[in-house]
Amino acid sequence: MMQYDYIVVGAGSAGAVVANRLSADARNRVLLLEAGPASHPWSRIPIGYARLLTNPAANWLYSSEPEANTNGRKLPVPRGRLLGGSSAINGLAFVRGQARDFDTWAQMGNQGWSYDSVLPFFKRMESYAGAGDDRFRGRDGPLRVTNPEPRDPIYAALIRAAGEVGIAHNPDYNGARQDGIAMSQATIAAGRRMSTARCYLDPIRRRPNLRIETGALTEALVLDGKRCTGVRYSVNGAPREAYAAREVIVSAGSINSPQLLELSGIGQQERLASLGIGVRHGLPGVGENLRDHYAPRTRWAIGARGITYNDRGRGFGLVQQALRYALFGQGLLAMVGAPMRAFVRSRGGLDAPDLLLGWVPMLTEPGPRGPKISRQSGMTCYAHPMRPESKGHIHIVSADPRRPPAINYNFLSSPIDATLTVRAVRIARAIMTAPAMGKMQVTEIAPGAGRNTDDEILDWVRQVAETTYHPVGTCKMGSDALAVVDARLRVHGIDALRIADASIMPTLTSGNTNAPAIMIGEKAADMVLRG
Numbered sequence: 001m002m003q004y005d006y007i008v009v010g011a012g013s014a015g016a017v018v019a020n021r022l023s024a025d026a027r028n029r030v031l032l033l034e035a036g037p038a039s040h041p042w043s044r045i046p047i048g049y050a051r052l053l054t055n056p057a058a059n060w061l062y063s064s065e066p067e068a069n070t071n072g073r074k075l076p077v078p079r080g081r082l083l084g085g086s087s088a089i090n091g092l093a094f095v096r097g098q099a100r101d102f103d104t105w106a107q108m109g110n111q112g113w114s115y116d117s118v119l120p121f122f123k124r125m126e127s128y129a130g131a132g133d134d135r136f137r138g139r140d141g142p143l144r145v146t147n148p149e150p151r152d153p154i155y156a157a158l159i160r161a162a163g164e165v166g167i168a169h170n171p172d173y174n175g176a177r178q179d180g181i182a183m184s185q186a187t188i189a190a191g192r193r194m195s196t197a198r199c200y201l202d203p204i205r206r207r208p209n210l211r212i213e214t215g216a217l218t219e220a221l222v223l224d225g226k227r228c229t230g231v232r233y234s235v236n237g238a239p240r241e242a243y244a245a246r247e248v249i250v251s252a253g254s255i256n257s258p259q260l261l262e263l264s265g266i267g268q269q270e271r272l273a274s275l276g277i278g279v280r281h282g283l284p285g286v287g288e289n290l291r292d293h294y295a296p297r298t299r300w301a302i303g304a305r306g307i308t309y310n311d312r313g314r315g316f317g318l319v320q321q322a323l324r325y326a327l328f329g330q331g332l333l334a335m336v337g338a339p340m341r342a343f344v345r346s347r348g349g350l351d352a353p354d355l356l357l358g359w360v361p362m363l364t365e366p367g368p369r370g371p372k373i374s375r376q377s378g379m380t381c382y383a384h385p386m387r388p389e390s391k392g393h394i395h396i397v398s399a400d401p402r403r404p405p406a407i408n409y410n411f412l413s414s415p416i417d418a419t420l421t422v423r424a425v426r427i428a429r430a431i432m433t434a435p436a437m438g439k440m441q442v443t444e445i446a447p448g449a450g451r452n453t454d455d456e457i458l459d460w461v462r463q464v465a466e467t468t469y470h471p472v473g474t475c476k477m478g479s480d481a482l483a484v485v486d487a488r489l490r491v492h493g494i495d496a497l498r499i500a501d502a503s504i505m506p507t508l509t510s511g512n513t514n515a516p517a518i519m520i521g522e523k524a525a526d527m528v529l530r531g
């Protein structure tokens with residue numbers, strides 16, 4: 001039995017941050033357990049996310065249960081399984097969300113989570129290289145964030161087209177206001193992915209008071225009555241135990257954190273009992289409140305030559321891109337998943353955007369090792385509501401820690417989500433067909449000219465939409481009957497156990513979820529250290 005002060009389970013976006021900040025005090029003995037390996041070669045190169053989307057070496061490769069509103073399809077649920085977690089395989093877009101997201105959390109009774117309260121942590125995490133207002137942006141944190149200029153003609157055309165439909169250019173959507181169209185800010189620097197493994201763990205690997213174990217699957221929390229005293233885990237099938245004198249912090253992500261609680265007897269009593277798991281603490285909210293972005297990808301043919309990566313990233317073009325990357329760290333291989341995005345209001349009268357559109361300057365299709373670049377030249381634009389109201393759940397189906405949990409999204413179960421998804425598709429159409437896009441010779445491929453009524457568009461959404469890989473909320477913070485942790489991220493009813501990752505979000509933030517997950521790690525560590 002090994003003894004530590006703190007044990008952190010999961011070295012992802014949040015967990016790596018927690019381990020870094022806690023071990024900064026040499027008196028704290030910290031154990032960081034990660035189920036996956038230390039790294040993967042494709043994780044270093046931004047475009048590597050395309051190779052890691054379906055790669056079991058660095059990805060848990062979960063999938064959802066079939067549902068009526070996915071036309072019975074099982075949707076892929078990729079999750080990073082290596083140091084850095086999902087920050088090491090994600091699309092690299094850096095989006096904080098809106099001030100109102102965090103003010104809403106505070107308004108729900110979560111003291112200390114208003115935007116004013118979390119802003120210092122957002123600033124502390126980053127070294128932002130772009131122009132921006134220093135009241136909002138950090139310049140000397142561990143995470144390097146960059147903001148590319150809209151140099152390619154397609155981006156300039158999109159900015160003009162958006163302007164023609166009333167959407168202004170706003171280069172710093174992580175600053176005072178989110179509204180508008182912009183190049184995506186990215187966790188990329190000098191052509192390399194800036195995961196939390198790279199930015200928070202690499203610089204501190206030699207700390208003598210920090211032990212990082214990879215290939216270490218945590219199978220259960222060890223409880224002494226209502227106190228968490230440690231963890232049981234296995235390395236290559238060999239069982240191990242570690243003891244935490246102060247606290248265990250679970251940062252296993254929105255799928256695995258509720259799974260680990262349930263495996264440890266913390267959750268819905270009847271469900272656990274039916275699987276033969278002894279109930280240690282009844283907590284009905286574990287695994288509930290699952291939220292994600294359900295996003296159709298609209299597809300557009302581009303007739304102008306040499307504009308998209310379908311023209312510039314295949315055959316000899318790919319050789320040129322590889323050279324450009326090797327020499328300058330730029331181009332296709334250094335590309336953020338969706339290099340341009342727009343935060344848009346679905347209708348007048350709203351005081352903040354409620355829709356997100358993201359553009360990828362190429363068409364792709366499924367290939368044997370992940371998405372591959374199509375022959376046809378075009379663009380993809382995904383479009384979805386940012387704060388969907390539909391909620392699903394994740395629950396274990398077996399007491400075996402290696403068996404994937406069942407993921408039920410319940411997408412479009414809230415009618416407003418369907419209405420807003422259709423509206424988002426219509427706004428994508430309006431921008432892609434605005435006069436400024438004329439030179440690009442745009443033709444709609446999907447949903448296609450034949451789909452015009454709301455019902456026709458919605459029918460298509462059910463056939464094609466997938467998530468943008470942002471599951472949150474399954475161990476939500478709050479004080480209501482379904483809350484799992486309190487505002488200090490302590491699990492209700494269990495001592496010395498906190499959760500710090502995207503699963504604690506009571507609602508989805510307005511945009512992508514990596515930056516908020518890192519902020520949660522920063523804030524969790526601060527709360528732990530303050531006692």
Ligand SMILES: Cc1cc2nc3c(=O)[nH]c(=O)nc-3n(C[C@H](O)[C@H](O)[C@H](O)COP(=O)(O)OP(=O)(O)OC[C@H]3O[C@@H](n4cnc5c(N)ncnc54)[C@H](O)[C@@H]3O)c2cc1C
Pocket residue numbers: 009010011012013014015033034035036049053078079080081082083084085086087089090091092093094095216217218219251252253254256257260337468469470471500501502503512513514515517
């Ligand atoms: C393909 C993809 C693309 C994405 N694109 C973007 C994007 O462009 N921008 C953005 O902001 N967000 C993006 N996201 C979402 C974002 O990356 C996640 O919201 C964020 O990383 C979640 O952080 P987390 O700390 O909650 O969990 P994770 O980062 O997933 O970390 C959980 C860690 O715990 C480990 N773990 C789990 N169970 C155990 C166990 N039992 N024992 C030991 N270790 C365990 C996992 O292996 C993992 O390393 C994307 C996600 C994916 C998967």
